[in-house]
Amino acid sequence: MTSLHSVVNLRDARKVAIFGGTHGNEMSGVTLVNMWINNGAEIQRSGLMIKPLITNPRAVEKCTRYVDTDLNRAFTPDNLSAPRNEDMPYEVRRAQEINQMFGPKGSPDAYDIIFDLHNTTSNMGSTLILESSKDDFNLQMVNFIKQAIAPTSCSVLLNEHPLLQYSTSRSIGKHPIGLEVGPQPQGVLRSNIFESMRAIVKHALDFIELFNGGMEFQPCMVDVYRVSEKMDYPRDKNGNITAMVHPNLQDGDWKPLNPGDPMFQTFDGSTINYEGGSTVYPTFINEAAYYEKQQAFVMTKRETLTANGIKAYKI
């Protein structure tokens, strides 16, 4: 391909974690991880240490997103370094425990790859979530997965925004990767969503095995949707919503929203249009968990990233 992008040598990846139940009511990840804890044959790969973990067992038990605070926002430097005490929110204590087991975040001891399994009530299909546009390993893995499941589509959401990025459970690993599959209601298990998630995890593990085995992956391009802005529902002065996602936008995740297109519908039937200056690609449209986060959907822009080729070197 180009001389700009070459093949780089990376250390092989030996320690892999699969997190489920970071949100206790997202049932595909909870069920798959519990299944793999009982019998890990399906996720074993030669030369790999693969550890499935229920990250928020109390929330899973209650079938709720979280108990005290959102675990997938809790892995901040402040939380992780706070002196331990019993009055801390449960999820902050749990974040410290998980960081000890799979991190420490930013250290050479951290797990190489952490998959975190989520479900959304939005019509997003299968989506891989990246936190860096520069991570050649993850970009190559995503490219491999996309090709493996084609013609079924798998979108890539890049959350690399200075203000909108958050401190995820997976962020303690060297190569954090989220897997978000929907639509699936909270607390519900749907076979199609479960199987899509399962297939993607298996392809990802195949990729890691091939990489460790010495396969060289050529430079590639990956189409991504980069998070640019979040959009709240229209609200009154008490904070109550005054409009719903417009029927034209509902379930239209990843479809272009052009200036002037309908966005919300008020209870008395009037339409609120998108007034932005350029086309965006909304996703997480009407996600149930985001009402409390004042978010009706997130806007993204399309971009093509280029990844270096990669090859493992052994030490």
Ligand SMILES: CC(=O)N[C@@H](CC(=O)O)C(=O)O
């Ligand atoms: C619906 C949902 O929980 N989505 C995840 C996305 C992610 O893992 O980055 C979250 O907000 O934490």
Ligand SMILES: [Zn+2]
């Ligand atoms: Zn989630």
